[in-house]
Amino acid sequence: LSDVNGNTYTYLLNGAAPAGNWTGLFRPGEKVLLRFINGSAMTYFDVRIPGLKMTVVAADGQYIHPVTVDEFRIAVAETFDVLVEPAGQDAYTIFAQDNGRTGHARGTLAVREGLQAEVPPHDPRPLLTMDDMGHGGMSGMDHGAMGGGHDMSKMKGMEGGCGANMGMAGMDHGAMQHGAAAAPAKGDERLIDMRAMATSPKLDDPGIGLRNNGRKVLTYSDLRSVFDDPDGREP
Template sequence: LRDRGDWGRMRMTPTDLSDVNGHTYTYLLNGVAPAGNWTGLFRPGEKVLLRFVNGSAMTYFDVRIPGLKMTVVAADGQYIHPVSVDEFRIAVAETFDVLVEPAGQDAYTIFAQDNARTGHARGTLAVREGLQAEVPRHDPRPLLTMDDMGHGGMGRMDHGAMGGGHDMSKMKGMEGGCGANMGMAGMDHGAMQASAAAKPTPGDERLIDMRTMSTSAKLDDPGVGLRDNGRKVLAYSDLRSLFDDPDGREPSREIELHLTGHMEKFAWSFDGQKFMGAEPIR
């Protein structure tokens, strides 16, 4: 009952993974519905570069090609050290370049299920038009936990005393915005040796309804619904640029920003400050 009450205060449920889903919409691959079977042709033994661009408005996809390893070679146009994976999660507007070497069969399914497991886009890599491979079933629908919401290890969320304060910064990949470890986002500040840190400026607590007292980097977490699924899944910690930092200097200052919000008012802010009333960061 206590857990249910916590979800109720957030106006959410453990299945609240997306606002847009396959019960209402059809997911497309290059403008083609799953039944249309978009097909890309290859020659046996050929190495093929596939560029995946998530052009959706609000949907995160989990992408795999059953029977084929994918080697990720670029992320958002930046070349990286190659990473071999079975699957990756792609957030809105992200781009991943992968290399595949189809061999041993005439057709492979390109399968992209949404993170809520309500629908999918699909196409085929084949040696000729008209072929198709088996289309996988959707994975089981994942359930969010309090840890996914940034409240793990606390026992309970602190809803009072502070006038609220829900720090959404750990909600990675959430459909609609912030990200509850559903996609793979975040910056690694652990290695940053800053000589001085600018603390967040107190904002309007009326725009914050809950707050997590402890956050942690989870760059090595592939996300909700992808953990321990038996496949090698890409995580942000796998992405290492081929290029050195062109600046080369160590950071001299750290600015910490908290993504905050109020679920009942449906208001989102940095440190409780709305964009219209925020002063420039100095």
């Protein structure tokens, strides 16, 4: 999912590599405010603290109605403020795996220096689908209608035939819109390389690699500011 990833980089947390075990100290039962800032150039991270719920109270410096989650994805230059209340064990791992599952940054919340908790394994590597790229309508393609073209069995040197029929004249291109009308043409079509065929906001989508993972994941639809929108218009 990234051109350069954990196979090349060593991801850092507050300047420390995973083996460096950056440690933040806490007293059992106290409420701790953590500010996460993604200072990377291109990497998205999925952040969690196994064994602790995180209550997100601010996004990019703007206070929001508190949202309690197990995990959140943080994009380049994003900031999230979260509250945690560690109790019941002496150490917790702050775990931030990249969204391609090639590496991670990690640190520790502990009652004293020198402690560390178990570091979880990476989640399975996600695969980008056509739907993720705005081409979900491809699932509606009528492959059965692709007849009427080249009969491969009649090609020279292929007398045995493979039974494949490569014609596309009968393809139901309308079915590729997945029930949605194609985007209207605007301006000079020669300047357009590709148009997404099935766009949707997906504000409530946790994202690639985070769907149905058994954890409560923050989505953009969860973020509600504590102040009225000065714009006043509907989104």
